[in-house]
Amino acid sequence: MSERRPAPTVGQVVLGKRLQELREAAGLRREEAARVLRVTAATVRRMETAEVTLKIPYVQVLLTTYGVSDEEVAAFVALAEEANRPGWWQRYHDVLPDWFSLYVSLEGAARVIRGYEPHFVPGLLQTEAYARAVLEDGTIGQGPSGPDLIDRHVALRMERQRLLRRPDPPHLWVVMDETVLRRPVGEDGSVMREQVDRLLEFVEEDRVTLQVAEFASGPHPGTYAPFTLFRFGEPELPDMVVSEYLTGALYLDTRAEVSVHLEVLDHMSTRAASRQGTADVLRKYREIY
Numbered sequence: 001m002s003e004r005r006p007a008p009t010v011g012q013v014v015l016g017k018r019l020q021e022l023r024e025a026a027g028l029r030r031e032e033a034a035r036v037l038r039v040t041a042a043t044v045r046r047m048e049t050a051e052v053t054l055k056i057p058y059v060q061v062l063l064t065t066y067g068v069s070d071e072e073v074a075a076f077v078a079l080a081e082e083a084n085r086p087g088w089w090q091r092y093h094d095v096l097p098d099w100f101s102l103y104v105s106l107e108g109a110a111r112v113i114r115g116y117e118p119h120f121v122p123g124l125l126q127t128e129a130y131a132r133a134v135l136e137d138g139t140i141g142q143g144p145s146g147p148d149l150i151d152r153h154v155a156l157r158m159e160r161q162r163l164l165r166r167p168d169p170p171h172l173w174v175v176m177d178e179t180v181l182r183r184p185v186g187e188d189g190s191v192m193r194e195q196v197d198r199l200l201e202f203v204e205e206d207r208v209t210l211q212v213a214e215f216a217s218g219p220h221p222g223t224y225a226p227f228t229l230f231r232f233g234e235p236e237l238p239d240m241v242v243s244e245y246l247t248g249a250l251y252l253d254t255r256a257e258v259s260v261h262l263e264v265l266d267h268m269s270t271r272a273a274s275r276q277g278t279a280d281v282l283r284k285y286r287e288i289y
Contacts, residue, residue: 007101008050010109011083014237015076019062020048026066036065054080088159095152099248106230106240108163110170114265115228116213118177120185121195123157124164125174125202125210130195131157133186164207173209175268177223181212181285189289196286203279211272212281220271221264229261 008016023033023044030041030048037043037058044062046052059080063073089096089104096104107113107124115122120134135150163169185191202208213220227243241252241261252258273281 007098007105009083009085009087010105010232010237011079012050012054014234015054015080015083016048016050017237018076019054019059022063022066022068023048028066033062033065037061053084056080089156092152092156092159095149095156097248102251103228103242103249104160106242107160107170109232109234109237110230111233112171112173112231113228114173114231114262115226116175116177116265116268117226118179118223119183119226121180121199122172122174122176124161124172125199125208126157126161127191127195127198128154128158129191130185133191137185169207171207171209173269175211175213175265175272177213178215178281181281184289192289193286196282196289200279200282200286203275203282209275210278211269211274212278213268213272214277214281217271217273220268227261229258229265 023030030044034041034044039058043052047054047058056077059077060073063076068076087101087105087108089101093101113124120126121130123131126134132150132154135153164172181196185195199210203210225243225245227241230240230242232239238253238255239258239262241258243250243252243261252261272278
């Protein structure tokens with residue numbers, strides 16, 4: 001049986017979906033593909049849904065069975081070998097829960113990242129001091145904590161931010177609730193002042209669209225929980241939504257679910273403050289702190 005991994009990479013998700021498409025195009029059921037490999041249908045399903053690594057001998061046999069040319073098989077295998085390599089975030093396996101490992105993988109592969117954040121400054125926009133203060137206040141989640149683990153969490157968060165400094169960064173578009181600015185983080189105002197200054201810098205950058213959903217704009221349909229929508233450059237990979245809860249997250253990729261979240265984001269973006277309006281709100285809170 002294929003070796004189980006803590007969480008799939010985006011490459012494994014893409015290639016798993018492609019394997020399923022090729023099988024279906026060949027007119028084979030999972031049970032028939034499984035007989036060729038002498039494994040269970042569940043093993044084929046786990047490969048197609050990226051629950052396990054793409055075992056190269058299995059991939060080669062399946063592609064040949066599906067009528068794929070030798071040249072295409074070689075290209076697919078090369079992609080599978082690359083997809084099976086651990087991402088940089090695996091260095092943080094001691095503090096990175098399985099459910100969030102896939103999130104970081106999606107984050108690094110996306111061309112557009114859109115989201116709603118009702119509680120805290122989004123992780124990709126946090127200063128180190130703000131991130132540390134949030135984590136020290138007990139928002140790491142369930143499980144053991146301590147100075148060393150907090151250092152590791154902060155290091156991971158800062159490492160994630162490097163994607164915004166890439167030559168080809170994704171476009172980050174966030175609607176942030178005004179509550180985030182009203183909730184003080186840190187023992188004194190210096191943490192919040194530095195964080196607001198950082199947000200003011202991001203407001204002026206083309207790679208980031210930051211909007212504040214002001215209290216005055218009233219309720220909106222996204223007030224239930226934070227969520228993120230990822231859009232990718234690969235046509236094989238559909239938009240994906242991640243909705244977080246206390247101990248994990250839901251990964252949604254059906255067209256109906258993604259469409260609802262996209263519609264909500266569009267609605268919130270229309271009602272939230274403009275770039276100039278957001279800058280004005282941030283400056284107001286900068287004076288308060």
